[in-house]
Amino acid sequence: MRKSLITLILVFVCSLALIFITGCAKEQSVKGDVGLTQAQAQPSAEEVAQAEKEAALREQALKEQTLEKKMLAEAAAIQDIHFAFDNYDLKPEARALLGELADWLLEHKGFEATIEGNCDNRGTAVYNLALGERRAEAAKTYLANLGVSNTRITTISYGEEMPADPRNCEDAWAKNRRDHFIVFPNK
Amino acid sequence: MRKITGFLIFLLVFWCSSAACGKVYIDINSPAFQKFPVAIPEFKNLENPGNEKKLSTWFADQLSHTLKITGFFKIISKDAFLEDRNSSGITTGEIDFSDWSSIGSDFLVKGGFSYSGKNLVVEFRIFDTIEGKLITGKKYWGKPEEKKTMVLKFTDEILMALTGRGGVFDTKIAFVGRKGKHSEIYTINFDGSDPVKITAYNSLTLVPHWSPDGSKISFTSYKDGNPDCYIINPASGKIKKISSFKGLNLPASWSSDGKKILLVLSRNGNEDIYIKHLDSGNFQRLTTAHAIDVSPALSPDGRKIAFVSNRSGSPQIFVMDSKGKHIRRLTFEGSYNSSPCWSPDGTRIAYEGSSNGRFQIFSIEENGGNLIQLTFEAGGAESPSWSPDGRYLTFSSKRNGRERVCVINSNGLNLRVMPGISGVESFKSPSWSSHLNLY
Numbered sequence: 001m002r003k004s005l006i007t008l009i010l011v012f013v014c015s016l017a018l019i020f021i022t023g024c025a026k027e028q029s030v031k032g033d034v035g036l037t038q039a040q041a042q043p044s045a046e047e048v049a050q051a052e053k054e055a056a057l058r059e060q061a062l063k064e065q066t067l068e069k070k071m072l073a074e075a076a077a078i079q080d081i082h083f084a085f086d087n088y089d090l091k092p093e094a095r096a097l098l099g100e101l102a103d104w105l106l107e108h109k110g111f112e113a114t115i116e117g118n119c120d121n122r123g124t125a126v127y128n129l130a131l132g133e134r135r136a137e138a139a140k141t142y143l144a145n146l147g148v149s150n151t152r153i154t155t156i157s158y159g160e161e162m163p164a165d166p167r168n169c170e171d172a173w174a175k176n177r178r179d180h181f182i183v184f185p186n187k
Numbered sequence: 188m189r190k191i192t193g194f195l196i197f198l199l200v201f202w203c204s205s206a207a208c209g210k211v212y213i214d215i216n217s218p219a220f221q222k223f224p225v226a227i228p229e230f231k232n233l234e235n236p237g238n239e240k241k242l243s244t245w246f247a248d249q250l251s252h253t254l255k256i257t258g259f260f261k262i263i264s265k266d267a268f269l270e271d272r273n274s275s276g277i278t279t280g281e282i283d284f285s286d287w288s289s290i291g292s293d294f295l296v297k298g299g300f301s302y303s304g305k306n307l308v309v310e311f312r313i314f315d316t317i318e319g320k321l322i323t324g325k326k327y328w329g330k331p332e333e334k335k336t337m338v339l340k341f342t343d344e345i346l347m348a349l350t351g352r353g354g355v356f357d358t359k360i361a362f363v364g365r366k367g368k369h370s371e372i373y374t375i376n377f378d379g380s381d382p383v384k385i386t387a388y389n390s391l392t393l394v395p396h397w398s399p400d401g402s403k404i405s406f407t408s409y410k411d412g413n414p415d416c417y418i419i420n421p422a423s424g425k426i427k428k429i430s431s432f433k434g435l436n437l438p439a440s441w442s443s444d445g446k447k448i449l450l451v452l453s454r455n456g457n458e459d460i461y462i463k464h465l466d467s468g469n470f471q472r473l474t475t476a477h478a479i480d481v482s483p484a485l486s487p488d489g490r491k492i493a494f495v496s497n498r499s500g501s502p503q504i505f506v507m508d509s510k511g512k513h514i515r516r517l518t519f520e521g522s523y524n525s526s527p528c529w530s531p532d533g534t535r536i537a538y539e540g541s542s543n544g545r546f547q548i549f550s551i552e553e554n555g556g557n558l559i560q561l562t563f564e565a566g567g568a569e570s571p572s573w574s575p576d577g578r579y580l581t582f583s584s585k586r587n588g589r590e591r592v593c594v595i596n597s598n599g600l601n602l603r604v605m606p607g608i609s610g611v612e613s614f615k616s617p618s619w620s621s622h623l624n625l626y
Contacts, residue, residue, distance in 0.1 A: 086497075086501065086502070086523065122546065123502070123523060123525065123541075123546065123569075124482065124495070124502075124525040124526045124539065124569060124570060125363075125393060125394065125569075125570070125615060125616055126394060126437055126439075126451070126481050126482050126495075126525075126526070127479070127481055127482065127495055127502055127525045127526075129393075129414070129435055129437060129481075130435065130451070130453070130458040130479040130481045131479070133434060133435055133453050133458065134458075134479065137456055155434075156412075156413070156414075157414070157434075157435065158391070159393075161370070161391050161393070162368065162391075168585070168588055
């Protein structure tokens with residue numbers, strides 16, 4: 001039901017595009033010379049079949065792309081999880097969010113995730129790189145415990161170097177002590 | 188990169204009153220140290236008195252500037268000067284020392300210049316105004332554009348005569364400069380001159396550490412995606428990747444022979460301290476605790492390593508031997524202490540610790556005694572690094588919300604904020620070089 005609706009929409013979009021393209025071509029032929037009219041010969045049956053085949057393939061690719069984009073959009077909506085100062089324990093709300101992410105990853109086997117561990121800018125840059133790493137690893141371990149294969153998750157720490165909010169106040173610091181998730185289709 | 192010139196200066200004459208020579212006046216590192224009051228009148232044009240007023244003023248101003256930077260001198264204001272410039276000269280017999288001692292100037296620097304062909308010849312003398320005699324004097328001969336080098340050389344002579352040791356004007360500080368989401372390594376001279384951009388990777392590039400001979404800088408960069416460790420030769424720009432395990436590859440101190448680098452790797456999902464042997468390329472693991480172990484600092488004699496670990500709950504500084512054994516905790520005050528750095532004489536460790544919600548720089552004896560808080564900055568202070576003579580520390584501190592590189596004397600006085608660099612928004616993680624023979 002839903003599939004046929006998408007197809008219908010796609011056909012509609014494609015025909016709109018066609019009208020638009022021919023519209024442009026027309027305008028061109030008005031200005032055109034003799035050579036242009038010569039090129040407008042009747043296509044053979046073979047050529048028509050070939051064109052139809054290509055159009056079907058394009059449509060299929062477009063469909064897949066739309067689907068992938070939709071999934072990516074869903075994946076991009078995965079929220080950051082937050083941590084207490086100088087701490088890499090997962091809070092209950094972080095565990096809930098990771099549970100959702102685990103479900104999604106288990107459902108979509110064709111995707112992988114990178115977890116970026118971050119800190120607020122208090123304390124040493126070097127210690128914060130280690131702390132960011134621990135935060136990312138904590139999430140990775142949690143996902144692994146929920147059945148997401150280790151090979152699908154990579155971690156990287158940016159320490160205090162990539163703040164979500166560059167201000168120096170408790171609000172900003174709380175936002176910056178986070179794991180950020182990037183989900184992408186595996187190659 | 189800028190080519191180092193300045194070796195064309197020849198010393199023609201050396202005067203030294205034998206009584207004053209090598210005499211160390213006061214312990215300049217004591218917190219009770221009172222700055223040397225010194226007057227520096229305009230230099231004399233010895234051939235055409237009154238001509239080239241600008242150069243006369245330049246020498247006095249430049250020498251005042253460099254002496255002030257050392258943190259050991261109080262420059263007497265020109266407005267207080269009593270001396271009649273026309274009747275006085277630049278040698279002992281031509282100076283009425285009471286003109287200077289009476290305005291509180293215990294020391295007086297006099298100078299004069301002339302030309303020999305295209306070369307500038309400059310004489311400098313420093314006098315003790317109380318005893319009314321010459322302490323030391325030098326005459327330099329060089330190209331006019333080498334005049335700043337002459338001033339720096341005589342500043343060294345003054346420091347040598349009054350404190351028993353020369354200055355650190357031939358050192359540089361390397362640091363991280365950040366703009367937007369990118370950071371690069373820069374260097375700047377001790378006096379804040381000659382900023383140089385060392386890397387240009389448009390990535391995150393962090394934690395520079397000078398090699399002991401000053402010919403290389405180690406750092407971490409995300410330029411290939413992962414935080415890998417590199418060594419760069421700042422003169423040639425040539426780089427070499429020395430560690431690229433998955434996870435962190437963070438360089439820290441070098442061994443004094445430059446053949447080993449301490450670094451932190453998280454290849455096993457656990458941050459531990461390793462030694463990288465640069466000749467063989469081998470890694471030697473020193474710590475194995477499940478805790479975070481970072482920021483290793485090798486003592487100057489190479490026998491001990493101070494490092495940061497959260498093995499007791501919060502980040503604290505520990506000391507172990509160079510094989511990773513005999514670990515003992517050094518800091519007990521405060522809930523967050525990190526970034527240890529040994530003083531060049533190996534007696535003290537500077538570090539940053541939290542104090543009333545801000546980080547400040549402290550120093551502590553290697554055995555845990557005599558803890559001193561060195562900074563009281565409203566914008567906090569992080570990542571200390573000692574000058575090679577142990578007389579200064581550099582660190583980063585927030586000024587108007589942005590981090591800047593600062594320098595203080597090791598007694599905590601004479602704070603100086605390094606000048607900014609156009610297009611760079613913030614500065615951090617300073618590392619002080621050894622003497623580089625810049626002039």
